[in-house]
Amino acid sequence: MSGxxxxxxxxxxxxxxxxRIIGKGKARLxxxxxxxxxxxxxxxxxxxxxxxxxxxxxxxxxxxLRQAEAKNIAVVKEG
Amino acid sequence: xxxxxxxVDLVGNPNVGKSSLFNALTGAAQLIGNxxxxxxxxxxxxxxxxxxxxxxxxxPGVYGFGHASRAETLVDKHLRAxxxxxxxxxxDALNLERNLYLALEALERYGRVVVLLNKIDAAGEHGxxxxxxxxxxxxxxxxxxxxxxxxxxxxxxxEALFAVADREAAPAYTVPYPPAVEAAIAAAAAQSDRTGLxxxxxxxxxxxxxxxxxxxxINARYAAAAALxxxxxxxxxxxxxxxxxxxxxxxxxWGVPIMLVVFAALFYLTFSVSRPLSDLIGALFDWLTxxxxxxxxxxxxxxxxxxxxxxxxxSGLGATLGFLPQIAMFFLVYHIxxxxxxxxxxxxxxxxxxxxxxxxxxxxxxxxAGYSCNVSGILASRILTSRYxxxxxxxxxxxAPCSARLGVMVFMVSAFFPSGSATLVMLAxxxxxxxxxxxxxxxxxxxxxxxxxxxxxxxxxxxYHLPDVKHLLLDTGARTLHFLKRIRNVIILSSIVVWYLxxxxxxxxxNTYLARIGxxxxxxxxxxxxxxxxxxxxxxxxxxxxxxxxxxGVIYQTTGDGGLANVLTSHIxxxxxxxxxxxxxxxxxxxxxxxxxxxxxRNWSVAIASVYxxxxxxxxxxxxxxxxxxxxx
Ligand SMILES: Nc1nc2c(ncn2[C@@H]2O[C@H](COP(=O)(O)OP(=O)(O)OP(=O)(O)O)[C@@H](O)[C@H]2O)c(=O)[nH]1
Ligand SMILES: [Mg+2]
Numbered sequence: 026m027s028g029x030x031x032x033x034x035x036x037x038x039x040x041x042x043x044x045r046i047i048g049k050g051k052a053r054l055x056x057x058x059x060x061x062x063x064x065x066x067x068x069x070x071x072x073x074x075x076x077x078x079x080x081x082x083x084x085x086x087x088x089x090l091r092q093a094e095a096k097n098i099a100v101v102k103e104g
Numbered sequence: 105x106x107x108x109x110x111x112v113d114l115v116g117n118p119n120v121g122k123s124s125l126f127n128a129l130t131g132a133a134q135l136i137g138n139x140x141x142x143x144x145x146x147x148x149x150x151x152x153x154x155x156x157x158x159x160x161x162x163x164p165g166v167y168g169f170g171h172a173s174r175a176e177t178l179v180d181k182h183l184r185a186x187x188x189x190x191x192x193x194x195x196d197a198l199n200l201e202r203n204l205y206l207a208l209e210a211l212e213r214y215g216r217v218v219v220l221l222n223k224i225d226a227a228g229e230h231g232x233x234x235x236x237x238x239x240x241x242x243x244x245x246x247x248x249x250x251x252x253x254x255x256x257x258x259x260x261x262x263e264a265l266f267a268v269a270d271r272e273a274a275p276a277y278t279v280p281y282p283p284a285v286e287a288a289i290a291a292a293a294a295q296s297d298r299t300g301l302x303x304x305x306x307x308x309x310x311x312x313x314x315x316x317x318x319x320x321x322i323n324a325r326y327a328a329a330a331a332l333x334x335x336x337x338x339x340x341x342x343x344x345x346x347x348x349x350x351x352x353x354x355x356x357x358w359g360v361p362i363m364l365v366v367f368a369a370l371f372y373l374t375f376s377v378s379r380p381l382s383d384l385i386g387a388l389f390d391w392l393t394x395x396x397x398x399x400x401x402x403x404x405x406x407x408x409x410x411x412x413x414x415x416x417x418x419s420g421l422g423a424t425l426g427f428l429p430q431i432a433m434f435f436l437v438y439h440i441x442x443x444x445x446x447x448x449x450x451x452x453x454x455x456x457x458x459x460x461x462x463x464x465x466x467x468x469x470x471x472x473a474g475y476s477c478n479v480s481g482i483l484a485s486r487i488l489t490s491r492y493x494x495x496x497x498x499x500x501x502x503x504a505p506c507s508a509r510l511g512v513m514v515f516m517v518s519a520f521f522p523s524g525s526a527t528l529v530m531l532a533x534x535x536x537x538x539x540x541x542x543x544x545x546x547x548x549x550x551x552x553x554x555x556x557x558x559x560x561x562x563x564x565x566x567x568y569h570l571p572d573v574k575h576l577l578l579d580t581g582a583r584t585l586h587f588l589k590r591i592r593n594v595i596i597l598s599s600i601v602v603w604y605l606x607x608x609x610x611x612x613x614x615n616t617y618l619a620r621i622g623x624x625x626x627x628x629x630x631x632x633x634x635x636x637x638x639x640x641x642x643x644x645x646x647x648x649x650x651x652x653x654x655x656x657g658v659i660y661q662t663t664g665d666g667g668l669a670n671v672l673t674s675h676i677x678x679x680x681x682x683x684x685x686x687x688x689x690x691x692x693x694x695x696x697x698x699x700x701x702x703x704x705x706r707n708w709s710v711a712i713a714s715v716y717x718x719x720x721x722x723x724x725x726x727x728x729x730x731x732x733x734x735x736x737x
Pocket of ligand 2: 122123124134135142143163164165
């Protein structure tokens with residue numbers, strides 16, 4: 026998909042949309058079950074002092090996750 | 105058909121208030137806090153209601169039943185092995201959409217479901233209003249709005265639970281799946297030789313066998329949850345207090361300094377508030393000791409019994425109860441840090457630093473819990489799902505000076521150092537404990553290879569929660585009492601044993617059994633500048649750390665006069681006291697901790713290795729502290 030990046034590269038405050046979850050097994054299921062499914066709007070709120078972990082907003086919830094985990098979330102910029 | 109007794113399992117996302125509800129209904133004392141993953145095991149308690157009985161089971165928080173975490177495996181296995189009559193899904197009103205996802209999955213699987221819509225108070229503050237009657241109508245099951253931490257209409261809940269349990273299977277909401285999924289479900293159902301494979305089992309089979317369809321299924325459930333939420337929820341978004349606070353608490357530059365100030369302020373408060381109280385208790389017991397020494401013989405109590413009461417029990421109890429205020433204050437502070445949700449911010453700020461030394465940021469939680477009690481630290485290690493992370497958390501959290509040790513440390517530090525430097529000395533000791541945890545993690549990393557599936561960090565960042573004062577005080581009181589109860593027998597027993605060892609054989613104190621043990625070990629102690637009294641105190645601290653102080657109380661009451669703090673300062677140099685504390689902080693955690701290490705890891709060699717490791721570390725640190733200290737004094 027054109028313009029697809031992974032969430033660890035995304036800029037803060039950009040309006041993004043999930044395209045797919047990379048990876049497999051439990052880690053993948055975890056992200057899906059928490060509502061990070063294809064088509065969901067998602068936003069990076071902030072990064073921690075050493076740029077890792079990141080805080081994101083998805084489906085009205087705020088989640089903290091590592092850059093390594095954010096790498097498994099492919100997104101495109103919306104609009 | 106009406107059932108006489110009901111089994112009800114509490115199912116819900118992490119941190120939605122399951123344990124709060126469970127405690128409110130059953131009077132249990134499950135761990136509550138504002139972070140995800142506190143409850144790690146199933147816990148069942150029965151409640152009587154109008155001649156019937158309901159047995160509630162509190163479970164760990166989950167996002168689904170698909171075994172994506174240890175908690176999910178546990179919950180799914182529990183539900184399969186022992187299907188409850190009713191599944192009570194706790195839904196967090198602050199996050200209706202994601203919580204409804206789980207409710208829909210539970211409904212698909214278990215049919216007999218009641219939804220408890222929790223935290224409607226906090227939702228209101230965030231401009232969220234939910235039409236629960238409409239939600240109930242759409243789902244076809246009871247939906248009960250509630251505030252688990254406030255006034256709770258338990259009767260309404262019980263009635264709903266019995267109504268759902270008693271009624272014939274009723275048609276409830278079903279998630280519409282896309283045609284491709286429905287086809288696969290039909291195929292899976294047909295494949296099974298047993299006719300009438302339950303629909304949810306077929307759905308599950310499809311989810312497990314096909315990743316593409318799994319995404320479709322999860323997406324369809326979320327679409328359904330979002331549509332339901334949209335029809336029942338009115339939201340007037342406002343900038344919440346949490347957003348405002350987090351702008352500072354999680355600030356890239358100011359977040360860490362703010363955290364340090366918060367911790368320093370809280371610990372300083374603990375000392376400054378508790379010290380006068382400790383002095384008061386100490387004075388009270390001194391007075392009691394004096395009084396029994398003068399009055400009891402006059403009442404005809406034999407000398408030996410007077411000695412046992414005054415010099416054994418009363419001075420032993422006085423020494424221990426003297427640090428009860430510190431412990432109570434520590435529990436208070438601990439409650440505040442974890443119940444406000446600040447602990448999650450700390451994990452967020454610290455994670456990168458922690459991963460640099462091979463730790464998971466979440467390990468901060470067991471480590472901080474370890475400062476309250478090593479046993480709870482070890483139990484809290486269960487939030488780490490990878491075997492390696494758990495091992496490190498279990499081993500490292502026993503190096504956190506627990507409240508018993510902290511109490512002794514605070515007592516000694518405030519006896520030996522003036523107020524200003526006391527805080528610095530305390531911080532130096534705490535820094536040493538952090539360095540030790542890092543060392544343990546480092547060594548563990550050399551010995552154990554990290555398993556490929558390391559713990560995911562992903563977790564929710566909950567909205568801040570202002571601890572309820574009544575609940576805060578009750579919880580602090582309960583924990584302090586629990587602590588007292590736990591140590592009561594040990595303290596009384598060790599007071600008597602130490603009194604016996606220090607009173608017999610009769611004659612000069614140097615002849616007693618205790619003195620002989622200490623004197624035999626004195627050459628070893630000399631390497632650290634520790635006299636035999638301090639060595640005896642260390643030995644007495646092995647079963648329970650707080651006995652060390654009790655022992656010193658007993659030893660010095662028999663050889664000196666005045667309050668324990670004064671007696672100690674006249675016998676021991678500040679450097680020896682500091683070295684004693686370093687050793688004391690590090691050597692063998694209490695017996696209960698060693699046993700818990702075994703229970704959690706099911707491995708005696710690790711438990712025993714950790715004991716030897718801690719002795720080795722304490723000897724090294726003691727030598728270092730004493731010999732470096734000597735250079736400066
Ligand atoms: N405002 C408000 N807060 C609540 C309510 N119920 C629970 N809480 C708070 O929510 C937090 C989590 O409560 P717990 O009962 O520990 O949640 P849990 O679902 O058992 O959490 P885990 O065991 O970690 O899955 C605590 O800080 C509670 O004080 C409520 O009705 N209103
Ligand atoms: Mg719980």
